[in-house]
Amino acid sequence: MTEAVQDTTTTITPGRGDWTRRFHPAPDAERRLVCFPHAGGSASYFFPVSRAIAPYADVLAIQYPGRQDRRHEACAESIDALADALTAELLPWFDRPVTFFGHSMGAMLAFEVARRLERRGVALNGLCVSGRRAPSRSREERVHLGGDEALLAHIVRLSGTDSRVLGDPDLLHLVMPAIRADYKAVETYTYTDGPPLSCPVLVLTGDDDPQVTLDEARAWAEHTDGGYELKVFPGGHFYLNSLAADVTAAVRAHLG
Template sequence: MTWFRCTEPRPFAAVRLFCLPHAGGSAVAFRSWPKEISPAVEVHAVQYPGRADRLRDPLVPDAGRLARLVAGAMAPLLDRPAALFGHSMGALVAFEVARLLQERGTPVAHLFVSGTRPPHDRDDESISGLDDDGLITAMTRLGGTDAEILRDPEMRELVLPYVRNDFRLVEEYRYAPEPALTAPVTAIIGDADHRVDERSAARWGELTPAPFALRVLPGDHFYLVPQQSAVLAEIHRGLHIDP
């Protein structure tokens, strides 16, 4: 099973944008992006194992291993400049993917990180060890999951294992300072996101000597859904591409 979902292939696109979803998320989180993003950008949404059409594939419990798998799968698609966008858990994995690609001689054009603290400024909140009801409450508080769906026992049985896996992956992640990232970085957060504030998000700028930008948009942890147009505008700006 392939790692990427590209609903609108663009053979003449100037840049490929690889999008990594949040904990418990899937490639469907970015399904509407190709309709609004510049024709110069070809969107590839990462489909993590163990969910959606990869439900039978084994879960990956380690951020470093997940990054290596994603970076390896990207290799045939690096015949043109590539950029990474990661939201929440996806931002941490995207950061590690960017460092791997840099080491392999194919640095990304830009790293966009959304809705999370930088890797060297993590919090101690533990969600993965909660019981099922506690996990659902935590997910609902973040604002990205329809709690009504998870009241169905069959849906719980399908969804909660990969959600728990993803939260554990984030909680067990340990930052290593080397290799230093060299790519430009844009951090984007929602102004009402209780998991990351402007001060913490600004520390992403400490991780690269390249240009850094911080954007704060209205909304909670999943601000990027109602603020899709503004997020895509930041991507266009970071990539120096006209809409």
Template structure:
């Protein structure tokens, strides 16, 4: 692995000769560790690569990037196309997965084999105003309302000092994000939605079908914005459905 890949990519369960890689992109405020359980479940048939954004865990001394397109450029450079891959992104990570896929798709045959886009509105339903928060109080209220793993850290004053700059940076990136125009991907896309998710209801997630020239499918699960956490087993099954992989 190159030095750039070592900074950006975590392999919790390395697999030699795996036929496909699943590249996972976390939500705003999230880290590569969010995908550990899914990585464990998919080993050894699929090697899971979890993207580690600046500003968190072992990259905590780095300032978070506040432009989503800059993040996508850096990730795309750290993951040169070449291997069979599926991209999976949740919330902010879905927009990032889409943008990295758009960059890889500029190289013939370089795009992912499939995109799994979870808990995020597509560009046609994009609402940047929903991510524009006036101050830290509004930001923390928003994050608490969404729930999810790690929300309890916001009540720890010491941990809050580490988490808050990351949240500020990620939400700044979301608020300023202007999606890549057109229909830049042609791979199959599966939209994943929580039936009770106010941030990305199933009807909105279903509009991802407008952003690929390939096949589209919507899958809806019970739960709110972080429905994915309770459904990693179903996601693992879905990965096996998309490609002829060993069960």
């Protein structure tokens, strides 16, 4: 699950906006999986997940504005703004049971979209969150306020960006605005108390993730009435890069 540097061929359904990418369309699948990338990430990060799970499920990956083929669009700097836009974009895809899978920032965003959908009477089949503490567990974080060097040092420490990008000044110039906007969105997010979700929640985390303690991961149980399961993997924040097969198997089981 290493971030792809170049765009990958996609299928975009007309009339459903520019937010979703279908790398391996499975229109006859009985279920659908929607994947939400991490801060600085793009839809192509989930290409391996799509390849592994299709045709068992129709897999969509979210493409945030400001990166890859949407690089000329303004980046969103608010989780709420992203969640509001995605809720409207995703409603037409609920013609079959839908599960969300989000990593890091994507986990937080998937949760907020799920809440908005439930307020409209649309419930998920399941929510899989990875590499993110429960929304009700906050930390004071100011990475987005620092200079580029500090932001890049943080990214390198988490091992979340392809080394080819970090070593190419031109590529860095292209991706830094999106990374900074995403970090601002994450670090300025404020959880608002509300009803728990009705769907089951699967929590995936690395046992050496500096961004999430086990207690913070377990606190996801407070956010659902539909059942909760925690799976701990060896590794840090991007444990899933080296354990892609295990993580994909866990997500597929959650789909079932």
